[in-house]
Every structure is written in C-alpha cells, then in structure tokens.
Amino acid sequence: MKLIEPDEMEDFQAILQARHLAADDFELHQVDTTDPKTDEIFGLTGFVTVSRKSNGHKKQYPIGDGSSWVTEFERDLQRGAFAG
Template sequence: MAMRQFAEFPANERQDLEALFRQVGLAAQEFEVFDVNGTSARQVTVRRQRTGAESVYEAGPGSAWIEEFESDLECGLFGQVFTQ
C-alpha cells in the first residue's frame, strides 16, 4: 500500500479542498491529509491536529470525498467552523 501526503494529491483535489478551508475560515495547516491506495480502493484520511478528530473517506473514481468531508465539517465532527 502506498501512502501520499496532501501535497502529492491531484491538483484539482488540492484546489477544491483548499477552497473549502478558506470558505469555512480554516487554514489547511490545521489538518493532516493523506491517502492510502490499497488493493481495493483509495482511502483519504483527514485529521484536525488541534482536536485529534479524524475521518476516513472512500476516494475512488466517481466518489465525492470532499463533499463528504464538507458535510462532516458543517456538522461539527472536526470542531467549530464558520461557514459562509
């Protein structure tokens, strides 16, 4: 299984996630984001360093992991955020 840090993600995913962080008033540096490409499906792990909150998202073709992460942010899974 190969692990990649966020800086190695496809450009469109990095841009979408960075735009989401700006939208909710958070810095990307507050989060650790990495993926693991296993034998079945790619999984993205997002961990907020300050709170230790973490979630894993399926991230294969046709997936919407960034939208799922956004939903988790809005419901408070990663702590308080300010949506605009």
C-alpha cells in the same frame, strides 16, 4: 500512486478557506488499495484520512475514481465533525 486529484485538493483548500480554517491544521493521509496484481483495468481505489491537528479529530473517506470525498468532508464540517 496519488489518488487525490489536483482539483480535489483545490476544492479541499477552498472549503477550508471559506470557513476560515487554517490549511496547516489539517493533514491528509491517503492509502491506495488498488490491486496491483490484476491485469484487468479497474478504477483506482483507496481511502484518505483527514485529521485536524489542533483537536485530534479524524475522519476517513473512500477515494479514487468516482469518489466524492471532498463533498463528504464539507458535509461533515457543516455537521461539526471536526469542531473543537
């Protein structure tokens, strides 16, 4: 199941575009850690690893219901976490 919502992807792309960063230089890999065995209705959980291909920098963020990974990614960009 995809945990990254379409609006989150749009926000992610907009952040890259605003900073003049090529979208194809970044790769997202998401992992769903939601427990499929439970009968309870819990929010979806997982994590996404954002990788910058040109320099190999990676950062992992929690995703799922109520997450703010896009905001955290933007903050990390501002702090230089993905800088060359």
